[in-house]
Amino acid sequence: MHTGAGPDSLAMQAADAFRAFRDGDPSGMSTLVDVVTPLLWSVARQQGAGRLSAEDVVQNTWLKLVEHAPTIADPQSVLKWLIVTTKRGAWAVGSHAHREAPGTYDDVREVETGERAASPEAAVLAAEDGSVVWDHVAELPERCRTLLRTIAFAERPDYAQIAEALGMPVGSIGPTRGRCLAKLRAALVADPRWEMSS
Amino acid sequence: MTPTPEHEHLLSVAPLDEVDDLVLAELRDLYAHHDPMPGDLLDRIKFSMSVASLEAEVAEIVSSASLATVRGTEYDRVEAVTFAHDGLSVMVSTEPSGSGRADVLGWSSEGLIEVELRERGRTRTTTTDDEGRFTFLGVERGLVSFVLRRTDADAPPIITPAIEL
Numbered sequence: 602m603h604t605g606a607g608p609d610s611l612a613m614q615a616a617d618a619f620r621a622f623r624d625g626d627p628s629g630m631s632t633l634v635d636v637v638t639p640l641l642w643s644v645a646r647q648q649g650a651g652r653l654s655a656e657d658v659v660q661n662t663w664l665k666l667v668e669h670a671p672t673i674a675d676p677q678s679v680l681k682w683l684i685v686t687t688k689r690g691a692w693a694v695g696s697h698a699h700r701e702a703p704g705t706y707d708d709v710r711e712v713e714t715g716e717r718a719a720s721p722e723a724a725v726l727a728a729e730d731g732s733v734v735w736d737h738v739a740e741l742p743e744r745c746r747t748l749l750r751t752i753a754f755a756e757r758p759d760y761a762q763i764a765e766a767l768g769m770p771v772g773s774i775g776p777t778r779g780r781c782l783a784k785l786r787a788a789l790v791a792d793p794r795w796e797m798s799s
Numbered sequence: 800m801t802p803t804p805e806h807e808h809l810l811s812v813a814p815l816d817e818v819d820d821l822v823l824a825e826l827r828d829l830y831a832h833h834d835p836m837p838g839d840l841l842d843r844i845k846f847s848m849s850v851a852s853l854e855a856e857v858a859e860i861v862s863s864a865s866l867a868t869v870r871g872t873e874y875d876r877v878e879a880v881t882f883a884h885d886g887l888s889v890m891v892s893t894e895p896s897g898s899g900r901a902d903v904l905g906w907s908s909e910g911l912i913e914v915e916l917r918e919r920g921r922t923r924t925t926t927t928d929d930e931g932r933f934t935f936l937g938v939e940r941g942l943v944s945f946v947l948r949r950t951d952a953d954a955p956p957i958i959t960p961a962i963e964l
Contacts, residue, residue: 627922628921630845630848631845631919634841634844634845634848635841638836638840638841638844639831639836642836642840643830646834652834652837656837656840656843659840659844660840660843660844660847663844663847663848664847664848664851666848667848667851667852668851732825732829734822734825734826734829735829738826738829749823749826750826750830752823753823753824753826753827753830754827754830757815757820760815774815775815776814776815777811777812777813777814777815778810778811778812778813778814778815778819779811780807780811782810782811782815782819782822782823783807783808783810783811784807785822786810786818786819786822787806787807787810789822
């Protein structure tokens with residue numbers, strides 16, 4: 602199956618739950634929150650939001666959904682709507698932080714580096730208990746890490762839609778492997794430790 | 800062996816396979832372990848969504864008491880919590896009723912209040928008697944909250960923070 606969502610896709614689960622909610626079943630919204638929030642947390646964190654900011658961003662996304670639920674015409678698009686809203690929210694938090702922090706110098710890049718939260722990957726590498734996969738993920742470009750972390754919390758039929766919602770070019774992933782996963786896969790294949798562990 | 804650009808390109812145009820699923824599953828575990836979502840985030844999200852969608856006002860917890868007397872591995876638990884908002888106060892106490900369930904006994908400072916109990920995935924509603932009493936029997940243990948509505952239709956509903964039964 603090359604297009605559309607299979608029965609297990611996250612987009613489909615989200616659409617079903619959202620439709621149930623719209624039809625008057627309040628547990629639909631609860632299910633939707635359970636199913637999608639881990640992915641939204643990943644999106645917020647990978648956009649550079651600190652843990653506390655990421656909580657606010659994700660919570661605000663859901664509050665916006667309460668407000669906008671009636672305007673979402675196609676339940677199938679609710680997953681994408683949530684991802685895009687979270688991504689924008691995380692960016693708004695980031696740019697707001699830049700404005701609030703009075704930079705000592707005019708070098709914007711320096712301020713940005715300081716204000717962006719340390720990447721989750723860096724934290725793990727510092728803890729020195731990563732795996733072979735982790736070692737190679739840390740070497741990937743940031744956009745690839747964001748894509749791979751986010752799709753890791755979804756199902757195969759969702760990958761293309763998620764890539765699009767994240768603003769990655771068409772073909773970044775799904776139905777083919779795409780460059781990010783290919784890079785990781787090539788690095789793993791070349792690493793003798795990977796053969797042993799897989 | 801160093802990965803070549805051609806090798807990478809060939810991999811990138813090939814369809815996803817089980818090894819990719821494996822790698823992504825490991826990635827998911829790694830992120831979930833090293834940068835986990837806060838454990839209570841889901842509950843807090845649901846609570847704030849309820850408040851927003853009901854256009855409700857939030858009651859405060861003004862007092863809570865938890866007494867646990869331990870007898871070996873068994874323990875009896877009696878808990879009471881009082882919520883208040885806008886001149887209305889509601890006290891709720893729980894008693895174990897076996898098999899992971901509890902009876903909820905409540906008293907509200909006003910009579911004829913509609914009380915909605917929100918459990919995970921379901922709700923039930925009752926109305927207080929003239930003296931403000933209400934009960935919910937056999938409530939599954941876990942997080943619950945209450946939505947209180949005065950019969951005066953203009954008054955906004957009042958929602959209590961979630962409590963653990």
